[in-house]
Amino acid sequence: MTDKTGTRGLSRRHVLQGAAALAAGAAVPGRVWAQASKAPKIPEVTVRLGGFAVTNHGWTVLAAKKGFLKDVGITMAGGAPKLLRETQVLPQLNNGELDISTMWFGLVVQALDKETEVRPILSYSYFQGNTVLADPKAGFKSVDEFIAEGMSWDKAAEATMRQMKGKRFAITASPSTYPWNEFALSLAGLSMKDTQTVPVEDPRAVQLAIGNQVDFAAPGGAVQCYQLQYQAGWKPIMSTRQMVKYMPAGAESAVNDLLNYDLMMCTQKYLDSNRDTVLRWCGATYKTLDYIFGPQQKQALTEYAPFISANTGAQMDADAIKFIFEQIDPFFQWKDQANLWENESYPLYYKNLYNYQIRKFVKAGTIPDKNYDLDKIFQAKPLWKEMVELKVKTEALMAKLDGSASAERKALAAEAKKHYDSFNYLDASRFMEAAVS
Structure with a gap:
C-alpha cells in the first residue's frame, strides 16, 4: 500500500x-x-x-x-x-x-x-468534557456555587470534591479517565479509594445514575455526559471546563495535565x-x-x-x-x-x-x-x-x-x-x- x-x-x-x-x-x-x-x-x-x-x-x-x-x-x-x-x-x-x-x-x-x-x-x-455529575435531588453544590458564595478557587474546589467522600461513584470501566478523576479528588486531598467506585461501561453509568443507584457519575464519553446533564438533569459539580476557567494557566500550570489532543x-x-x-x-x-x-x-x-x-x-x-x-x-x-x-x-x-x-x-x-x-x-x-x-x-x-x-x-x-x-x-x-x- x-x-x-x-x-x-x-x-x-x-x-x-x-x-x-x-x-x-x-x-x-x-x-x-x-x-x-x-x-x-x-x-x-x-x-x-x-x-x-x-x-x-x-x-x-x-x-x-x-x-x-x-x-x-x-x-x-x-x-x-x-x-x-x-x-x-x-x-x-x-x-x-x-x-x-x-x-x-x-x-x-x-x-x-x-x-x-x-x-x-x-x-x-x-477533550474538555471530563465531568463529575451529581444527583440533582441530593443537594450537592457545584464549584461554581461555592465560588459564587465568595470562596477562592482552592477552597471551593476542596469543598466541592469533599462532598464525594464515601459516596457511590460510577466511573468508566476503561482507564483513560482515571488520572482526571484522581486529580479532581486530589483537590480535596482525596483519591478514588475514598469513594465507593462503581466501574462500568458508560451507558451503564447513565442507567445507574437515572435509577438513583449512585450519588455521582463521571462517564468517559461525551454522549453520556450530555445525556446525564441535558436529558436527565444531573448537576455538573466539577469539570475540565470549570478547571480551565478558574485555575491559573501557563507552561508550568497544572491545567496542562488536564488537556489532551x-x-x-x-x-x-x-x-x-x-x-x-x-x-x-x-x-x-x-x-x-x-x-x-x-x-x-x-x-x-x-x-x-x-x-x-x-x-x-x-x-x-x-x-x-x-x-x-x-x-x-x-x-x-x-x-x-x-x-x-x-x-x-x-x-x-x-x-x-x-x-x-x-x-x-x-x-x-x-x-x-x-x-x-x-x-x-x-x-x-x-x-x-x-x-x-x-x-x-x-x-x-x-x-x-x-x-x-x-x-x-x-x-x-x-x-x-x-x-x-x-x-x-x-x-x-x-x-x-x-x-x-
Whole structure:
C-alpha cells in the first residue's frame, strides 16, 4: 500500500524562493504559451481507518460518505472507520491491521517509552468534557456555587470534591479517565479509594445514575455526559471546563495535565512509505471539518447522527452533536493549526501540554527518565508545514498563469483550484505545475 508519487523534501526557504520567482514571471508581458504538460495522475489507494466508538472519533465517516476521500484517490476500507475499544487501537495500529487511526493522545504520552513507532499526523480536537455529575435531588453544590458564595478557587474546589467522600461513584470501566478523576479528588486531598467506585461501561453509568443507584457519575464519553446533564438533569459539580476557567494557566500550570489532543496517527513505517497518501488524507480531513463547521453544519451533523447513534447506543441528533463538538470536544480546523505548532503563548501549544505531562510521568516513575523528542513524535507539525509550503507554491503558480493560456492549461488550472479549495495542496501544486510548465 505504498504510494509512488514520491516525497518532495521541500524546505520553506526553497519554496518561498520559488514562489517569488514564479510571481515575478507572471509580470512578464507577451508570454507565448507552449503545449501544457501532461495532467498528473492521482493514484488509487485504500486506507484502513480505526478509532474509538465515541462522537468525536466517528465523524470521520463523513470523509468517505461525502466523497472527500474519493476526490483524492483514497477509499476508506469498509466505507467507515473501524470503531474499537480504546485499548484495541494501538495494538492494531502497531501490528498493521490499521493504517491510520484516530486516537486520544493521553493514552500515548504515559507510554512513550513503549509506543516508539506511532506518530500523530493531524490534531483535530481536544477533550474538555471530563465531568463529575451529581444527583440533582441530593443537594450537592457545584464549584461554581461555592465560588459564587465568595470562596477562592482552592477552597471551593476542596469543598466541592469533599462532598464525594464515601459516596457511590460510577466511573468508566476503561482507564483513560482515571488520572482526571484522581486529580479532581486530589483537590480535596482525596483519591478514588475514598469513594465507593462503581466501574462500568458508560451507558451503564447513565442507567445507574437515572435509577438513583449512585450519588455521582463521571462517564468517559461525551454522549453520556450530555445525556446525564441535558436529558436527565444531573448537576455538573466539577469539570475540565470549570478547571480551565478558574485555575491559573501557563507552561508550568497544572491545567496542562488536564488537556489532551484527539488526533490521527499512523506508524513511522507507514508514513515513510505513504507520505503523499498521508498528505492527501490530511487534506480530505480538513475538507471534512470545513463541511462540519461550515454553512451546511446542520446537514452534516444530521447525516452523521445515525452512524454514531448506532455505534454508541444513544439517540443523537444534530443539536446534541453540535454541543459536543463545540463545548465538550472543541475542534481544531486548518485555520487553528499555526497556533498549535508555532504559538508558544497559546494555552494549547503542543510543548506546553506535553512537556509538562512527560515531566509528571517521569517523576511518578510511569515512564523512564530519558529524552522524548516531541518534534520527532509529532509528525503533524512537519506535515502541516509541508502543506503550508505547497499552498504557497500553488498560489505563486496560479499568479503566473495569464489570460493568454490555452484552454488545456486553463483546464489544468481549474483542476488545481478544485484541489486547492479542498485543502489538497499536494495535487493543487502538481496540477498547477503542469498548467504553467
